[in-house]
Each structure stands twice: as structure tokens, then as C-alpha cells.
Amino acid sequence: MVHRFVADGLRIDFGSRRFRRTAFSSGRLRTLVRGLLVGVALSGFAGSARPAHGLPPGALKEASAASGFPFGVAVDTDTTGARLALAASEFTSVTAENAMKWGTLSPSSGAYDFTAADAFVGWASAQGHRIRGHTLFWSRLNGMPGWLEAEVNASPDPQATLTQLMQAHASSVVGRYAGQIAQWDVVNEPLETLGPNLDPANFFFATLGESYLDIAFAAAHAADPNAQLFLNETVVEDFPQKLPGLVSLVQGLQSRGVPIHGVGLQGHFFFNPPDIEQLRADILALAALGVVVEFTEVDIRLPLFAGYADPLGAQAAAYQALTSLCVEIVACVGMTVWGVDDGDTWLDAFSLTAPDAPNQPLLFDAAQMQKPAYEAVVAGLQQVPATVPALSLAGSALALVALLVAGVRGMRNRQRAQRVRHRRVGTR
Ligand code: G3I
Numbered sequence: 176m177v178h179r180f181v182a183d184g185l186r187i188d189f190g191s192r193r194f195r196r197t198a199f200s201s202g203r204l205r206t207l208v209r210g211l212l213v214g215v216a217l218s219g220f221a222g223s224a225r226p227a228h229g230l231p232p233g234a235l236k237e238a239s240a241a242s243g244f245p246f247g248v249a250v251d252t253d254t255t256g257a258r259l260a261l262a263a264s265e266f267t268s269v270t271a272e273n274a275m276k277w278g279t280l281s282p283s284s285g286a287y288d289f290t291a292a293d294a295f296v297g298w299a300s301a302q303g304h305r306i307r308g309h310t311l312f313w314s315r316l317n318g319m320p321g322w323l324e325a326e327v328n329a330s331p332d333p334q335a336t337l338t339q340l341m342q343a344h345a346s347s348v349v350g351r352y353a354g355q356i357a358q359w360d361v362v363n364e365p366l367e368t369l370g371p372n373l374d375p376a377n378f379f380f381a382t383l384g385e386s387y388l389d390i391a392f393a394a395a396h397a398a399d400p401n402a403q404l405f406l407n408e409t410v411v412e413d414f415p416q417k418l419p420g421l422v423s424l425v426q427g428l429q430s431r432g433v434p435i436h437g438v439g440l441q442g443h444f445f446f447n448p449p450d451i452e453q454l455r456a457d458i459l460a461l462a463a464l465g466v467v468v469e470f471t472e473v474d475i476r477l478p479l480f481a482g483y484a485d486p487l488g489a490q491a492a493a494y495q496a497l498t499s500l501c502v503e504i505v506a507c508v509g510m511t512v513w514g515v516d517d518g519d520t521w522l523d524a525f526s527l528t529a530p531d532a533p534n535q536p537l538l539f540d541a542a543q544m545q546k547p548a549y550e551a552v553v554a555g556l557q558q559v560p561a562t563v564p565a566l567s568l569a570g571s572a573l574a575l576v577a578l579l580v581a582g583v584r585g586m587r588n589r590q591r592a593q594r595v596r597h598r599r600v601g602t603r
Pocket of ligand 1: 272273276316317318363409441472521
């Protein structure tokens with residue numbers, strides 16, 4: 176799992192699950208460490224021959240790794256060839272766009288076909304990518320198997336039957352990949368599309384009430400206590416009135432002692448470009464609950480910038496602002512775009528956005544060439560501070576010692592984690 180450096184005081188908090196802040200927090204040292212990391216990242220570019228457009232291949236992955244900020248992409252069962260190669264060479268995290276959904280995994284009751292999911296996890300692990308599991312419980316489309324509702328409603332005790340089926344599903348899927356999946360989107364889109372309330376059309380909610388969330392998160396945690404468990408919600412960006420509903424759900428789970436670690440703001444910007452100050456407020460409101468936040472499914476449609484003299488430049492600026500916002504806020508710990516390139520976006524087939532096709536929402540164009548948005552995201556990850564304060568010799572030495580100490584500590588942590596992982600999965 177890629178960890179994120181957080182420089183507080185004289186200690187770099189290296190990869191703890193929750194980014195605790197020390198009593199003494201030094202913005203100056205944070206700037207310094209970031210500046211040093213940026214220096215390291217940029218130095219690799221100095222001698223590189225840049226292609227005609229944009230940055231050297233792999234610059235995004237390099238910036239993500241150097242900043243310790245996972246930057247991911249959704250990969251589907253039909254992601255192959257040059258597209259899959261980009262998913263490997265340009266990102267540090269991946270999400271299964273469809274392969275791990277219940278409807279995909281279990282075409283008939285009690286039967287599972289893990290072929291595609293195993294291939295995805297095997298490929299992602301071979302890349303050293305962080306893996307986001309998506310998604311255990313979603314009542315729409317192939318998020319839910321076609322047989323579930325009929326089987327539950329035909330049973331003498333639908334509540335007990337659905338509870339048991341959910342627990343068995345979580346145990347089968349989360350348990351199968353325990354230790355390999357960093358984060359699970361345990362429940363996807365529990366709220367009604369445009370409001371703060373639980374969606375009455377949601378089969379899990381209609382059958383079990385709000386307790387379905389408790390059942391889902393508790394079962395996922397039992398199957399892999401080390402995975403970070405997320406609630407993943409859509410269009411909070413365009414409809415901020417949904418945020419209080421998210422806050423209330425998280426608080427409810429926490430009050431009942433149910434493990435939840437993060438909230439995913441999907442980041443499908445359908446109607447407006449990102450409103451950075453609104454999103455800052457949203458992230459901080461969620462962070463105040465003690466959970467981390469990720470932008471989990473970002474696409475920013477080019478038609479949103481049709482009125483601009485340079486739509487691609489405006490799209491790039493939006494991507495940079497969104498990336499910078501998340502990198503800047505400690506509780507915002509990762510970002511994922513929902514597709515590799517503009518030739519493979521779900522938006523061109525989605526009823527609401529198909530009329531605008533090609534929506535061109537991603538970082539690479541349909542020929543898998545870098546767009547301005549690619550370079551903008553790299554800049555956002557590098558977060559070159561406006562001014563890196565001049566360093567005294569002592570200050571430089573101190574920072575270097577802090578970095579060395581953190582490096583050694585990180586190495587020991589990784590070795591320890593590797594030993595644990597090997598013991599757990601029995602690999603050499
Ligand atoms: O794999 C089957 C194929 O065998 C069959 O022939 C074909 C025609 O029926 O369908 C294929 O499955 C499709 C699947 O994508 C793989 O292409 C499903 O019908 C189709 O509904 C599914 O769409 C996905 C959608 O979620 C619903 O699961 C999109 O690719 C995916 O981008 C989209 O992603 C969702 C997130 O999971 C949750 N947040 C919103 C986001 C956008 O809707």
C-alpha cells in the first residue's frame with residue numbers, strides 16, 4: 176500500500192492508518208519536506224527527453240509515488256493492450272470497475288465466478304498497485320445479482336435471509352482477498368440521488384432499514400480487519416445538500432460501534448466543474464468525524480468547459496485544483512479517475528451524458544496521448560509551494576536527518592508488514 180508522508184514537527188508520520196498530528200506541528204518543515212520531495216521528483220525530469228507534448232511517460236506514477244499520495248484508475252474486464260499498459264505504468268492504485276460487483280461475481284444464487292476478479296487482483300498485485308475493492312453492496316444495475324430480490328422475498332423471513340446472504344457474500348469476497356485489498360467500497364450510493372436521505376428504492380434499505388449498513392460494514396471487517404472500509408457516494412459534488420446525510424450515516428455507524436474508516440466522494444462532475452471551496456468544506460466536515468476521504472471515481476466532462484477559449488486548458492485547471500485540494504488536506508488520502516482514456520469512458524454510454532459524447536473526461540485522449548489534464552494532475556501532486564523558505568545549513572541537516580530516520584522506519588515497517596503478509600498468505 177502506498178503511504179503518504181505527513182511531516183509534523185520533527186517526526187514524519189510514515190504510513191499510519193490515520194494521520195495523527197503531533198503536538199508540535201511545523202508548517203515550515205512540511206513545506207520543506209514537500210519541497211525536498213518535489214526536488215527529488217523534479218530532478219528525475221531534468222535530463223529526460225520530453226515528448227513533443229507533456230511530460231515523460233510515467234511522470235504521473237512518479238509524482239504519485241514521490242508524494243506518497245495514491246493516484247488510481249478504474250480498470251474493467253475489457254481493459255487490455257495499450258490501455259492496460261497505461262494503467263500499469265501511470266498509476267499507483269486501481270479499482271475494479273465491474274469485476275468485483277456482486278452481480279458480476281454471482282450470476283446464480285450461491286455460485287461465484289471469481290475468474291475476472293482473480294485476474295484483476297493478480298495483475299494489480301504484480302504491478303505493486305494499491306487495490307480498491309468495489310463494491311460489496313449496491314442496489315443498482317449489476318451491483319446486485321438478479322436472483323437476490325426474488326430469493327429474499329420468497330423466504331419466510333426476508334430480513335434473516337438477506338442478513339445471512341450479505342454476511343456470506345462479504346465473507347466469500349473480502350475473505351478471499353484479505354491482505355491484498357487496501358480499501359473496500361463496502362456500501363455504494365446509499366442515499367437517494369439528489370437528497371440526504373437513504374434511498375427508499377434501495378432493496379437492502381427497504382428490507383432491513385438502516386441496519387443493513389451495520390451488517391455490511393461489520394461483515395466486511397470480520398472478513399479482513401486490516402482493510403479500510405469506505406462508504407462511497409455519488410454527486411455530493413453537484414448536490415451538497417447530500418453531505419449532511421453522509422455525515423449522519425457515518426455518525427450513526429460510529430455511535431453503534433460499527434467500523435467505518437473512510438468516505439468516498441465519487442467525483443463524477445456531471446453539471447458543474449469542481450467547486451473547490453465547497454469540496455474543501457465537505458472534506459473537512461467528514462474529516463471532523465475521524466474518517467479519511469478519497470475522490471474515488473473522478474471524471475470531469477470537457478463539455479462543461481465549452482464556453483472557455485481553451486476548454487482543454489480549463490479542464491486541466493479543474494483537475495489540478497481538485498488534486499491540489501486533496502493533497503493539501505491530510506485527511507484526503509487518495510484519488511482515482513474513472514477510466515484510463517477518453518475512448519473508454521462510461522459517460523459516452525450513460526443516458527444523461529451520451530448526448531454530449533464524446534465527453535472526453537479523462538487524463539489521456541482516445542489515442543492514449545497525454546492531455547493537458549495529465550500534466551496538471553502531476554503539478555497538483557507535486558504541490559510546488561509558492562516559496563520554499565531559504566534553509567539554514569542546520570535546517571537542511573535537520574530535515575535530512577528527519578527524512579533518513581523516516582526512511583529507515585518506513586523500511587522496517589514495510590519489512591515487518593511483508594513478514595506478516597507472507598505469514599498470512601503463505602507465500603515466500
Ligand atoms: O459484462 C456484461 C456483458 O457480458 C453483457 O453482454 C453486457 C450487455 O448486457 O453487459 C456487461 O456488463 C455491463 C458492465 O458495465 C461491463 O461492461 C453492465 O451491463 C453495465 O451496467 C455496467 O456498467 C457499469 C455501471 O457502473 C453499472 O455497474 C459501468 O461500466 C461502470 O463505469 C459504472 O460505474 C459506477 C460505479 O460502479 C459506481 N458509481 C457510479 C459509476 C457510474 O455509474
